Amino acid sequence: MGNADLRQLAAIEETPFADLEGSVVAVDAHNWLYKYLTTTVQWTGADVYTTSDGTEVANLVGAVQGLPKFFEHGLTPVFVWDGGVTELKDDEIADRREQRERYEEQLDDAREAGDAAEAARLDARTQRLTPTIHETTRELFDLLDIPQVEAPAEGEAQAAYMTRTDDAVDYAGSDDYDCLLLGSPVTLRQLTSSGHPELMDFDATLAEHDLTWEQLVDVGILCGTDFNPGIDGFGPTTALDAIGEHGDLWDVLAAEGEHVAHGDRIRELFLNPDVTDDYVVDPDVSPAIDAARAFVTDEWEVDADAVARGFERIDAAAAQTGLDRWT
Template sequence: MGNADLRSLAVLSDIPFEELAGSVVAVDAHNWLYRYLTTTVKFTRDDAYTTEEGTEVANLIGVVQGLPKFFEHDITPVFVFDGGVTDLKTAEVAERREQRERYEAELETAKAEDADAERVARLQSRTQRLTDVIHETTRGLLARLDVPVVEAPAEGEAQAAHMARREQVDYVGTEDYDALLLGAPYTLRGLTSKGDPELMEFQATLEEHGLTWEQLVDVGILMGTDFNDGIDGVGPKTAVKLVREHGDLWGALDAQEAHIEGADLIRELFLDPDVDEDISLELDIEPDVEAARAYVTDEWGVASEEVDRGFERIEQSLVQTGLDRWT
């Protein structure tokens, strides 16, 4: 998830959708999908996305609700999925699992006590995880809509940032501010939310604070990342000041008489992450909306009324933007 305090350092601005027409966006799939998964569970009755065997596929409703925004604004999404978990992130993953288990226990208690529907829905949304079935069905739906999928060897966000630096895509799409530390030139936040998205600019951020990429990563490490806890009492302004005064992370740590375990490895995870250098994208996509609809409603039994509007929007957008754009 990254450190949200990075927001106070980032150069941000709203960007009209008109300026994004014809662009390609590498979407951090796990980040985007989890947001839609939890929202769907919170606001949709569970029988609408639960199969007869009891398998929950709320992701299919979420994807159908979220994708139209791309098509309507003539934007080609490329969904980049995480590969293996980086060793240094194991502790964070374990902490999230423990937190989810606590929510699951609270959920069972709430159900036993016949708690109000709003509380139950809130707890259900907090217990969501990206199961094997959710991975499988999300890829199945994207395949039928001919949306490109990239399988990253490690962090999907790092792969997306790498593709953007190589100009294979125009933007990275994520809510995570760590895209800045990964050197993503232009990042879009809130891309499929209401209103215009927010643009986060890498080079402008470096210039704003007089930092190099390496120094920006050092600032992030001092504040804390997914891979390490920060130094107590060191927020964004203090971290920038320390790195400016002492040159780099090591100088800043010496000045604070502090130590961060594995700091050199953490630095490399941002500056030289494990990515696939041989990604080849096929961007002349041809969505098969009817096949996608049948996959969701017939094969997986999702209530048609929950996805009809989303599929209609996709169909309408293909006509409005010109079918030749997608074929």
């Protein structure tokens, strides 16, 4: 899911890490990992993360570089992995595949032209989360004793649900604005960026625009989601005004003579997504740092220098936090 138009409506403000210390964050694993995967591929030589048999594990470099941000600020991440994908998202997936194929063609041209910078940029855009990336990332997290949850469907939906219903989870963590449509009370954005994160507040967003949750979802559907292309001429402001005037999606569509295929089901995917209570969140982690380092550098042949600083930061955070959280 993803709808950047929602930023124009969302109540968002920068939040100092100091205000978040001691919190548990349900992180949209695919969203988080993909950011670090693409960044690593763009700015790191392939020889650093390619094994002797040609397998690329740039994810391990990215994960080791990204994890310290949580630990250094006293946050416990719970990584939530995507499960099955609804068939309504097939068109979106097909569009992404076609775009990746176009990037691959451009990448070949850039390599033939000897344009290293452009080739690196396009190589990052052709990345996908392969089975090897999934498996090795999960094993690294296991070695570091980082909690993981397998969602039955969309990871961000499960993260939003956990934040809304589980007292042990304080925030969802995702750059995906659809966490707002999914009812996440508070979502931390830009956890993969430099500086402090942004806090996206669900209740403040509804109050600011005098909306119900259902109406906010209707605004999103009018603008377009990964499940529908939206209605021509409707941006965030137009959609907000239309919902304010007519009350809900169906009356807006009737007034405009428009139709949204599977509209009822799309609405339910946001309001009542497929989620699970079958998980355990234990914030008291005991990372096996030496074993994790060996897994990355020995078993998967990642250049030790590329991950040395990341492991040093994790180790330092462990020492600073103390034995209550780390062993």
